[in-house]
Amino acid sequence: MDLEIITVGSRGILFHYSDVKMDSLNEPVNIYVINGKNHLFICDTHLGPDVMKEVVSYLDEQGMTSKPIIVFNSHYDPDHVFGNCFFKDELIISHSKCRSLLETKGEELLEQFEKLKKGNVEIVLPNVVFEKRISFEDEGIEFLHTPAHTEDSSSCIDYPEKILFAGDNILLEPLPYLDRSDVAEFKETLEFYKSLLLSGKIEQIVTTHTDIVTDTKQIDELLNYLENYNSFTVDISNYSFRYKLIHYNNLSEHAKQFQEKGNNQQAIDFSKAAFSMLTELEPEATEDLLKQIVAEKERIKTALSELEE
Numbered sequence: 001m002d003l004e005i006i007t008v009g010s011r012g013i014l015f016h017y018s019d020v021k022m023d024s025l026n027e028p029v030n031i032y033v034i035n036g037k038n039h040l041f042i043c044d045t046h047l048g049p050d051v052m053k054e055v056v057s058y059l060d061e062q063g064m065t066s067k068p069i070i071v072f073n074s075h076y077d078p079d080h081v082f083g084n085c086f087f088k089d090e091l092i093i094s095h096s097k098c099r100s101l102l103e104t105k106g107e108e109l110l111e112q113f114e115k116l117k118k119g120n121v122e123i124v125l126p127n128v129v130f131e132k133r134i135s136f137e138d139e140g141i142e143f144l145h146t147p148a149h150t151e152d153s154s155s156c157i158d159y160p161e162k163i164l165f166a167g168d169n170i171l172l173e174p175l176p177y178l179d180r181s182d183v184a185e186f187k188e189t190l191e192f193y194k195s196l197l198l199s200g201k202i203e204q205i206v207t208t209h210t211d212i213v214t215d216t217k218q219i220d221e222l223l224n225y226l227e228n229y230n231s232f233t234v235d236i237s238n239y240s241f242r243y244k245l246i247h248y249n250n251l252s253e254h255a256k257q258f259q260e261k262g263n264n265q266q267a268i269d270f271s272k273a274a275f276s277m278l279t280e281l282e283p284e285a286t287e288d289l290l291k292q293i294v295a296e297k298e299r300i301k302t303a304l305s306e307l308e309e
């Protein structure tokens with residue numbers, strides 16, 4: 001993992017770890033630190049204590065760690081919380097759902113991410129939770145619930161610096177992964193980010209996995225996708241194979257979720273849309289993938305015949 005330390009505004013420090021092995025791709029994983037007046041705010045804790053040790057020793061060298069540390073978890077995913085155990089005696093803030101999701105899924109995630117974790121990870125839950133927001137008035141810093149990527153996803157706003165930390169709500173890809181998202185909430189959060197940018201309240205959006213955002217282009221692309229998503233009018237004509245695959249995954253996940261909830265008509269509609277995306281994928285698929293596509297099509301056909309009974 002290569003580390004680059006980038007200064008953002010007058011009191012932000014971005015620890016940019018490029019090429020972190022995550023699932024199938026290598027991607028950057030960032031940690032954002034705000035050197036406040038009376039506190040040192042650390043946004044997200046990467047994949048484990050070994051990384052946080054490196055971050056804190058740099059902050060030590062800069063003479064910043066004499067202030068109390070406040071850790072913030074943007075959501076419960078391993079690459080944002082596994083380093084919490086390095087901060088057992090500090091305040092760790094998150095949305096209440098982040099704490100409860102980590103409480104129920106933490107051990108399972110630890111097993112699942114065994115190979116990716118950095119150091120001896122122990123699940124440490126946030127010890128301060130909020131529902132809508134929590135403000136540090138004398139610092140001009142606020143943490144607030146902005147559900148999008150996941151239901152617990154939250155952001156940090158540094159008002160004097162006009163910088164927002166968005167966690168995974170804006171990712172590397174211009175297409176969101178929606179398997180854990182509520183589409184309406186996602187749109188609402190993106191509209192909120194956009195209004196902050198357009199009104200000039202915010203000038204930079206720092207994220208965990210992609211470059212700093214300074215205009216609305218990426219947000220507009222995401223919004224465009226979400227606006228067409230529920231009506232099955234997403235224009236896939238210029239989509240790469242990978243984007244088609246993400247789109248298929250979104251549709252198929254939602255089909256399953258609607259079926260579980262007994263929302264049959266929506267389950268049928270999303271299943272049919274997922275099925276036709278598979279047909280789109282076929283011509284470009286490798287032999288192995290083609291086998292999976294054939295199996296998936298069978299699974300959807302069976303699901304549809306049950307739903308349409």
Ligand SMILES: [Zn+2]
Nearest residue numbers: 077079168208
């Ligand atoms: Zn992440």
